[in-house]
Structure formats: structure tokens, C-alpha cells
Amino acid sequence: MSSAEFFARAKARLSFDVPESLTDASIIPVTGDAGNDHMIQVVAQERPIRPAAVLIGIVEHEQPTVLLTQRSAHLNDHAGQISFPGGKIDATDASPLEAALREAEEEVGLDRSFVDPIGYLDLYATGFGFRIVPTVARVKPGFALTINENEVESAFEVPLSFLMNPDNHQVHSKDFRGVERSYYAMPFAERYIWGATAGILRVLYERIVQK
Structure with missing residues (x-):
């Protein structure tokens, strides 16, 4: 699929309608990842909802890339893991989009003038109580990043073609409270992309791409 076709499909299939399940505890989201869905069902009974937003920034090179970060090792949540720029939705954020743009500026210094938002992907819930609204956006090349080392160790780009190739979508497993749960992983060079980040990329x- 060409980058032009990818962006055209994204614009046709996505919108900025905020899903009710972002804040409605009575709605248990389904991610399509059986292992993750089992964990969500368990944790939904124990933890309050933690609304969050991330930016799936697709950099419009001749061969498009996806902007990712490696989180700092000292953080309480997902320390050292590969992630999208993003974080919790604050009360002052007008929308999940605004939260994603704000977090991208705070974490890696991505100037929003380079970002062309396209729409929200399906809400993705995690076993930590987060309910994440991923914002898909076209990012113009030429930006300069300033890494906030309190939140992330580094930022890097991975070819979109690699991430959208189902041959690279591995299914791994680990124990969760005595039950083996599965999750997606997309190892790329020395980077281990897994968990919510890989799950969201699979939804993308x-x-x-698939349909």
C-alpha cells in the first residue's frame, strides 16, 4: 500500500468522535487481543478508569515512518518500554486530541505545527486501567525534537511498512495471576515493541490496511 493510499483510507475510516467507553466504567472495551481482553475484564473490577491519549505520528517521508519513544527507566508505569508519545488526559485538555498533542510537545518537543491530525483509532484498554484514545496523524518532516529525559530516554522512527506487515506481528505470552495471557510483539532491530503499543499498531x- 502506498503512503497516499494509507492516508486516504485513514481519513475515510477515522473520525474525531470520542468513544463513550473512555469514561463509562460500565462499558468494558474489547481490543481483539484475547489475552489483553481477559486481563481488562479482571482489572476493570479493581481499578478506576485512567483516561489517556497517544499520538500515532506517521512521518511523511518517501517511505513513511512511525514516531516512537522509549520511556525512562524510573517511571512508575511502563518504565523502559516502547511507547507512543502520550499520557493521561488532564481536566484542562479540551479533547483526547489536545491531550495527545500536549503530551507530544512535553515529552519530545514535537511542534504541533508539523502535525496534521486525521482521526481517532479505536479505544484501547490496558490491564493497568488505562483507556487510551490513539490519535492518528500525518507528521511533516523537518521537525526538531527536544527530549524530556524525565519522561523518555529517546525517540526514534520505525518504517510504517514494517509495522503494517502482519508477518512481523508476533504473538508472545506471559503469566498473569496464574493464567497465561497472550500479547502482540513486533521486535525491530534492538527495540522490543510489545504490549499496548504493539496492540494499538495491530488495531491500526x-x-x-487489512480491510
């Missing part, structure tokens, strides 16, 4: 593939 299913929503935009």
Missing part, C-alpha cells in the same frame, strides 16, 4: 493494521 486491521482498521486501515
